[in-house]
Amino acid sequence: MQRLTRRDMVRRSMLVVAGTALAGQTAVATANASPQSPHAPRAADVPTAFDETYLGRHIEGWPAEGGHGGHTGHGGTDGHGLVEFVVRIDNDDLHVMQNADGTWISVIDHYETHPTPRDVARAAVRDLNGASLVPLAV
Amino acid sequence: MADRKNQADLSAAEKRNFIDAVIALKRQGRYDEFITTHNAFIMSDTDDGERTGHRSPSFLPWHRRFLLQFERALQSVNPSVMLPYWDWTVDRSPSSSLWADTFLGGDGRSGDGRVTSGPFAFGGGNWPMNIRVDGRTFLRRALGVGTRELPTRAEVDAVLAMPTYDAAPWNSRSDGFRNNVEGWRGPNLHNRVHVWVGGQMTSGASPNDPVFWLHHCFIDKLWADWQRLHPSSGYVPVSAPRNVIGLRDTMKPWNDVTPEDMLDHTKFYTYL
Numbered sequence: 338m339q340r341l342t343r344r345d346m347v348r349r350s351m352l353v354v355a356g357t358a359l360a361g362q363t364a365v366a367t368a369n370a371s372p373q374s375p376h377a378p379r380a381a382d383v384p385t386a387f388d389e390t391y392l393g394r395h396i397e398g399w400p401a402e403g404g405h406g407g408h409t410g411h412g413g414t415d416g417h418g419l420v421e422f423v424v425r426i427d428n429d430d431l432h433v434m435q436n437a438d439g440t441w442i443s444v445i446d447h448y449e450t451h452p453t454p455r456d457v458a459r460a461a462v463r464d465l466n467g468a469s470l471v472p473l474a475v
Numbered sequence: 476m477a478d479r480k481n482q483a484d485l486s487a488a489e490k491r492n493f494i495d496a497v498i499a500l501k502r503q504g505r506y507d508e509f510i511t512t513h514n515a516f517i518m519s520d521t522d523d524g525e526r527t528g529h530r531s532p533s534f535l536p537w538h539r540r541f542l543l544q545f546e547r548a549l550q551s552v553n554p555s556v557m558l559p560y561w562d563w564t565v566d567r568s569p570s571s572s573l574w575a576d577t578f579l580g581g582d583g584r585s586g587d588g589r590v591t592s593g594p595f596a597f598g599g600g601n602w603p604m605n606i607r608v609d610g611r612t613f614l615r616r617a618l619g620v621g622t623r624e625l626p627t628r629a630e631v632d633a634v635l636a637m638p639t640y641d642a643a644p645w646n647s648r649s650d651g652f653r654n655n656v657e658g659w660r661g662p663n664l665h666n667r668v669h670v671w672v673g674g675q676m677t678s679g680a681s682p683n684d685p686v687f688w689l690h691h692c693f694i695d696k697l698w699a700d701w702q703r704l705h706p707s708s709g710y711v712p713v714s715a716p717r718n719v720i721g722l723r724d725t726m727k728p729w730n731d732v733t734p735e736d737m738l739d740h741t742k743f744y745t746y747l
Contacts, residue, residue, distance in 0.1 A: 419523045432679075436530075436659070437522035437648040444608050444679040447517055448658070448669035449621065464677065466587060469610040 382439070383420050387455045394465075396458040398424040398433075422454045426462060429470040433457050445470075478747045479696070482559035482573055482689055483566055490578050493559065494594050496552040497685050498601045505548055509541070510606040510682045512728060517679035522646040525718045527727055532641040532712065533720035534657050535698045536737035538691050540729065543743055545688060557744065560692035563668055564628040569618040579686055581616075588615035588674050595685060608678050615674030616684065622670045630662035635701050640711050645719045652701055656694060665694050696746045702738070710734050 386399035401421035424431040424443070432444040433454055440450035445461040461470075485493070500506040516528030516537075528537045542558060549556045566573050574581050580593015590613070595602040597613035604612045634655045641651040647659035658666030668690050669676045675683035682688070715721030722735050740746075 419521070432518050434518075434521060437644065437646050438659075444514070444518055446677055447679050447681075448666035448677055450659075465609055471608055471610065 382418070384422065384453050384455070387458075389455075391459050391462050394462045395427050396425070396455070396462060398422055398454045398458060424454050424458050426458060426465070426470055429472055431458060431461055431470060477557050477744050479557050479692060479744050480559055480747045482561050482578070483571075484747070485559055487577065489559075492553050492556050493549070494578065496549040496556045498594060499552040500548055501602065506682075507606050509545055509548075510680050513541070513682050514606065514608070514679040515728075522644075522648070523718075526646060527720055530647040530654075530657070530659065531719055532645055532653055532710065532715075533726055533734055534653055535695070536710070536732075536734040537720075537726055539695050539698070539737045539740065540726065540732050542688065542691055542695060546744075558688055558692045560696050560746070561686065561689035562693055563625040563671075563690070564631055567625040573686070573689070574618070579689075580614075582618045583614075583616040583674055587611075587613075588617050590614045590616050590674075604675070604683055606680055606683065607675075608680050614684060616676070617673030619671060621673050621677065622667055625671050626662060626664045626667055631664065631697065634661060634664060635697065635704055637701075638705055638708055640708055642711075645712065645715070656697055656701075664697075665690075695740070699740050699746060710738060 383400050384398075386397075388395075388397040390396075399422070401423050419435045419437065422433055422435070422441075424433045433441055434443075435441055436450055438450075440452060441454050441457045442448075442450055443457045443461050445464050446457065449460075451457045451460055480489075482490075497506065513528070520526040520529040520531065522530055527533050528541075546556075546558045549558070561573060569582050573579055574593075576593045578593070580590050580595050583590050590596050591598065595614050602614055604614065634652060637652045637655060639651040641653040642649045647654065647657075650660065655661035656664050658664050669681060672684065672686055672690075675681060676687065710722050712719065713722045715724060720726055720734060723733050725731060725733055
């Protein structure tokens, strides 16, 4: 039995919240965990871990355990083994996501892509302007 | 039939009624439910997993349904209120009347980006940031800072000319009208406007800024415009692979509405 990945847990908790918020009792959103095996990661495509101080904030990131694409399953047309990455700013999780073209976005800066998780973390630090992240609801 | 108008054409009373209804929903706690839902889909819609609200063919029908629900909530406060749209190809300046103190309020101040004028300014007490991704409790904007220029009419027309609605792999790498209007490809229409406004509009909790609704109302109008230009091109995929919403598949979080149900907006409203 495959463990739920971090992204599955985010999906499960967030969609339950969403279903409760707008659809009331009739909608029960369910997670889409798959028994399929994750695709093997392509090492060259996985960004390197980082740990640095940027504009006075401690940013760090590393590939998520078991967090390579395919865990929610794909029909063979959309998946290219997207990478999951943990990114933290001063020890708080920043929700990040890889796009199908290999670029990255975060929940802080969702409509503009960045080349690497480190760039996403730095962009979030600039946007935060000293503010703290609100921890993920997982 | 009720009309959705260009925000620039609203009367002073129409602007006031819209703002008052938005603030009433906020006070009732109903506004924040829309922010929660939007952020949930932003965080869970992925290019290689389930994707309904964003980066997928159902981006347009999902947001059409989302806006309809918001508009009906506004109408429960004042039945005369309709969503207005912001044509950012025309009203493309921070000095546009859109940002007047009698409507959405102005740009954020330098330093912390706080909006200090208009009905949603923190100091007015009407607009707390209850659903947020960071610790800041005030509405922020940075008009034209994240990107200098809003999309032009020529860029919009180039996207409207695309004959195909969407294409495999049905995500942010796709060719076609949907992905070009969403902005992951091509001249970048929808995404760029979020970045141009700045502040909460760049985050998953973007409905914290009421301009979200006026922006998405224009995106919704562009879909209607595209349909009129390409009457023989329909929503695709009709039959979808896993994780993608096909024409007759129901969409979360409602589970009782399909893209097909959303194709004809004139059942609900018309655009002036």
